[in-house]
Amino acid sequence: MSTFEIIMAIINVAALIIVPIAAVFIGQKLQDRNQKRKDKMEIFRVLMMNRGIGWTADTVRALNIIDVVFSDNDSVRARWREYYNQLCIQTPNVMQRKQIQEAQDKLLEAIAQSLGYKKQVTWETIQNPYIPQGMLNAMQQQQNIQNGQEQLASAVEIFTKAFRSANPQPDSTTVQRKEDIHANT
Numbered sequence: 001m002s003t004f005e006i007i008m009a010i011i012n013v014a015a016l017i018i019v020p021i022a023a024v025f026i027g028q029k030l031q032d033r034n035q036k037r038k039d040k041m042e043i044f045r046v047l048m049m050n051r052g053i054g055w056t057a058d059t060v061r062a063l064n065i066i067d068v069v070f071s072d073n074d075s076v077r078a079r080w081r082e083y084y085n086q087l088c089i090q091t092p093n094v095m096q097r098k099q100i101q102e103a104q105d106k107l108l109e110a111i112a113q114s115l116g117y118k119k120q121v122t123w124e125t126i127q128n129p130y131i132p133q134g135m136l137n138a139m140q141q142q143q144n145i146q147n148g149q150e151q152l153a154s155a156v157e158i159f160t161k162a163f164r165s166a167n168p169q170p171d172s173t174t175v176q177r178k179e180d181i182h183a184n185t
Contacts, residue, residue: 039065040114042062043066043111044115048129063080079107083100086100087100109121112126
């Protein structure tokens with residue numbers, strides 16, 4: 001066997017060992033990258049879907065994983081921190097609600113840009129969600145029902161306290177004495 005043949009045999013053996021390992025490694029990296037993009041798209045999809053109707057459980061879950069999923073994007077994480085700080089206001093006034101909405105829109109814009117949708121998902125697109133009037137009416141009616149239930153519960157509680165204070169319950173020794181008197185007669 002010549003030196004050239006020996007070198008070729010070594011290269012072939014090395015290729016047989018290295019190529020499958022490299023293929024697995026590259027395939028895993030591509031799958032990881034694809035999964036990260038899917039996770040980012042899912043967050044964006046959920047936030048865009050619910051931007052006009054307020055909070056849902058999915059929205060809260062999506063917001064809570066932004067720091068993990070977008071760990072490689074400082075712009076998105078900075079916008080999330082700004083939005084989070086706005087959300088921490090306990091009872092926002094009209095101006096603060098507007099700032100909260102703007103912070104949410106800026107977060108969505110940063111996510112859209114990070115996903116490569118800078119030209120497709122514009123500021124105008126983000127700020128104009130579709131919300132049918134019937135849905136708004138149903139949401140308002142649901143809120144009115146919930147408010148009514150809370151008011152009814154408060155009224156029942158007040159009535160119950162007033163009734164108990166006007167009609168005190170006898171303690172157990174008074175009840176026992178009455179039972180003893182009835183038993184002896």
